[in-house]
Amino acid sequence: xxxxxxxxxxxxxxxxxxxxxxxxxxxxxxxxxxxxxxxxxxxxxxxxxxxxxxxxxxxxxxxxxxxxxxxxxxxxxxxxxxxxxxxxxxxxxxxxxxxxxxxxxxxxxxxxxxxxxxxxxxxxxxxxxxxxxxxxxxxxxxxxxxxxxxxxxxxxxxxxxxxxxxxxxxxxxxxxxxxxxxxxxxxxxxxxxxxxxxxxxxxxxxxxxxxxxxxxxxxxxxxxxxxxxxxxxxxxxxxxxxxxxxxxxxxxxxxxxxxxxxxxxxxxxxxxxxxxxxxxxxxxxxxxxxxxxxxxxxxxxxxxxxxxxxxxxxxxxxxxxxx
Amino acid sequence: xxxxxxxxxxxxxxxxxxxxxxxxxxxxxxxxxxxxxxxxxxxxxxxxxxxxxxxxxxxxxxxxxxxxxxxxxxxxxxxxxxxxxxxxxxxxxxxxxxxxxxxxxxxxxxxxxxxxxxxxxxxxxxxxxxxxxxxxxxxxxxxxxxxxxxxxxxxxxxxxxxxxxxxxxxxxxxxxxxxxxxxxxxxxxxxxxxxxxxxxxxxxxxxxxxxxxxxxxxxxxxxxxxxxxxxxxxxxxxxxxxxxxxxxxxxxxxxxxxxxxxxxxxxxxxxxxxxxxxxxxxxxx
Numbered sequence: 001x002x003x004x005x006x007x008x009x010x011x012x013x014x015x016x017x018x019x020x021x022x023x024x025x026x027x028x029x030x031x032x033x034x035x036x037x038x039x040x041x042x043x044x045x046x047x048x049x050x051x052x053x054x055x056x057x058x059x060x061x062x063x064x065x066x067x068x069x070x071x072x073x074x075x076x077x078x079x080x081x082x083x084x085x086x087x088x089x090x091x092x093x094x095x096x097x098x099x100x101x102x103x104x105x106x107x108x109x110x111x112x113x114x115x116x117x118x119x120x121x122x123x124x125x126x127x128x129x130x131x132x133x134x135x136x137x138x139x140x141x142x143x144x145x146x147x148x149x150x151x152x153x154x155x156x157x158x159x160x161x162x163x164x165x166x167x168x169x170x171x172x173x174x175x176x177x178x179x180x181x182x183x184x185x186x187x188x189x190x191x192x193x194x195x196x197x198x199x200x201x202x203x204x205x206x207x208x209x210x211x212x213x214x215x216x217x218x219x220x221x222x223x224x225x226x227x228x229x230x231x232x233x234x235x236x237x238x239x240x241x242x243x244x245x246x247x248x249x250x251x252x253x254x255x256x257x258x259x260x261x262x263x264x265x266x267x268x269x270x271x272x273x274x275x276x277x278x279x280x281x282x283x284x285x286x287x288x289x290x291x292x293x294x295x296x297x298x299x300x301x302x303x304x305x306x307x308x309x310x311x312x313x314x315x316x317x318x319x320x321x322x323x
Numbered sequence: 324x325x326x327x328x329x330x331x332x333x334x335x336x337x338x339x340x341x342x343x344x345x346x347x348x349x350x351x352x353x354x355x356x357x358x359x360x361x362x363x364x365x366x367x368x369x370x371x372x373x374x375x376x377x378x379x380x381x382x383x384x385x386x387x388x389x390x391x392x393x394x395x396x397x398x399x400x401x402x403x404x405x406x407x408x409x410x411x412x413x414x415x416x417x418x419x420x421x422x423x424x425x426x427x428x429x430x431x432x433x434x435x436x437x438x439x440x441x442x443x444x445x446x447x448x449x450x451x452x453x454x455x456x457x458x459x460x461x462x463x464x465x466x467x468x469x470x471x472x473x474x475x476x477x478x479x480x481x482x483x484x485x486x487x488x489x490x491x492x493x494x495x496x497x498x499x500x501x502x503x504x505x506x507x508x509x510x511x512x513x514x515x516x517x518x519x520x521x522x523x524x525x526x527x528x529x530x531x532x533x534x535x536x537x538x539x540x541x542x543x544x545x546x547x548x549x550x551x552x553x554x555x556x557x558x559x560x561x562x563x564x565x566x567x568x569x570x571x572x573x574x575x576x577x578x579x580x581x582x583x584x585x586x587x588x589x590x591x592x593x594x595x596x597x598x599x600x601x602x603x604x605x606x607x608x
Contacts, residue, residue: 053413053415055414055415055418055419057359057418057422099594102594102597102601103597105601106597106601107355109355109356110601112357113357113548113593114593114594114597116359116545117590117594118590118594120545120586120590121586121587121591124586124587125587128584128587243422246419250415284430284433284434285434287426287429288426288427288430288434290423291423291425291426291427291428291429291430292423292427293423294419294426295420295423295424295427297416297423298405298409298415298416298417298419299408299416302409302412302416302419
């Protein structure tokens with residue numbers, strides 16, 4: 001019997017849709033929401049870091065800009081936080097262009113170093129900037145003035161909003177994979193010089209990928225701050241925000257459509273578990289674990305779990321599902 | 324007079340930047356590889372010094388040697404167990420390998436030593452020297468001068484000795500070096516040892532004069548990137564000059580604008596460099 005290629009996707013979507021109905025407790029709902037947010041930001045990172053092979057280790061800069069914009073609009077003008085989302089996106093695009101133009105002319109290492117330096121620069125600067133609350137950060141509306149504030153007591157509405165955004169992002173990535181743009185990205189990753197000599201506009205494609213990635217990372221940041229109603233430099237621009245995106249994408253499989261999804265599926269429950277078991281000291285332990293996982297992926301399985309699965313999966317299963 | 328003192332202080336700190344950055348530039352120039360864990364090596368050098376002083380009661384010479392030696396061993400170990408395998412791999416694993424290592428070392432240090440700032444107990448190096456009205460703390464002075472001497476020593480070793488020539492030969496052309504009877508793998512392991520060792524002894528020198536916590540590794544790592552980018556990738560004299568310049572810029576911006584701005588200005592300088600002169604001051608285009 002041949003399984004249609006779309007069946008896994010439909011099953012997955014159905015599973016995610018009914019998850020909150022089965023696990024309706026606040027603890028499980030929180031894991032679900034955290035998982036979706038992590039999957040969104042890692043999938044956004046995946047566009048430039050995975051498909052184009054330009055490894056950003058400072059994507060928190062886009063996340064942070066996206067996270068600050070809604071709460072800043074609320075604090076300054078009393079607008080509904082969601083009205084600030086476009087501003088976060090615009091600033092992220094500008095930043096992406098500013099970083100992309102100089103570094104994409106050089107080898108990939110420069111891009112990585114520039115991203116980490118710029119993210120740190122912004123984090124430190126926001127920590128001293130009074131307009132954005134300096135080290136204390138910003139807060140959103142405490143109680144909703146209307147539905148448009150998107151301030152809900154339950155996490156359920158956020159779950160479905162995040163799920164919708166993730167679906168749009170994955171659909172978009174799926175489409176990119178099959179278009180000229182997607183082939184260009186993979187060509188650049190496989191060999192930049194060869195791609196250029198075949199007429200791929202390398203510089204332009206890389207910047208486009210970075211912009212697209214920045215837009216969705218910024219959106220993820222906005223969703224985060226609208227949900228939590230609070231942001232400070234560390235939770236917006238901290239290096240661990242960037243690390244999480246990289247590790248989730250790389251664990252599942254960088255440059256694979258469902259790579260970040262699988263990565264988040266494994267890492268978020270793991271992170272919750274270590275935090276629950278080890279209490280307050282767990283955070284530090286979580287990052288030791290992160291570091292260890294990253295090193296192991298780099299050393300043994302740079303393709304992530306997806307490639308590992310493709311190698312060890314039974315041959316018959318693979319042939320049946322080959323698309 | 325106060326300004327002069329700030330300048331001297333900046334140059335002395337910059338000398339230590341130069342020493343650990345020359346380790347980073349060595350690796351970059353030789354194998355086109357950027358080590359994200361380099362700042363963590365410096366941080367480990369500082370804690371090795373602390374442990375030697377606390378457990379064995381050693382003086383500056385003892386813990387300086389201990390830090391250099393233990394980090395040399397760590398560098399060789401990291402090369403043989405990790406870097407060797409990712410060198411030929413995709414960009415992703417090259418960057419992830421040392422980035423993950425940095426996290427591993429940083430948070431293990433947090434776990435063991437806690438996030439509190441520590442400093443070495445008073446060593447035999449203490450007091451201040453008054454040179455024509457400029458007050459110079461002896462620990463900073465000694466650390467800075469030794470750092471400059473070691474950086475120059477590293478440069479001489481690379482350019483004037485047989486081992487240095489072999490190292491450079493491998494970085495010029497791996498295949499040709501192999502035909503000349505040089506073992507590239509061994510030379511690259513040595514380069515990693517030297518690089519980490521330079522970071523380790525720089526950490527020991529830093530520990531003599533300044534307090535620290537596990538988070539300094541991140542700052543030093545980024546500082547080293549800026550120094551290397553300014554000095555030109557692969558150039559030890561460039562790193563020496565750039566290290567002094569960065570130290571000076573940091574001290575002056577802290578003096579004029581406030582301590583918080585010292586890192587902001589240095590990182591902004593890095594971004595400006597990428598726009599204007601990515602090959603650095605003394606690097607080849």
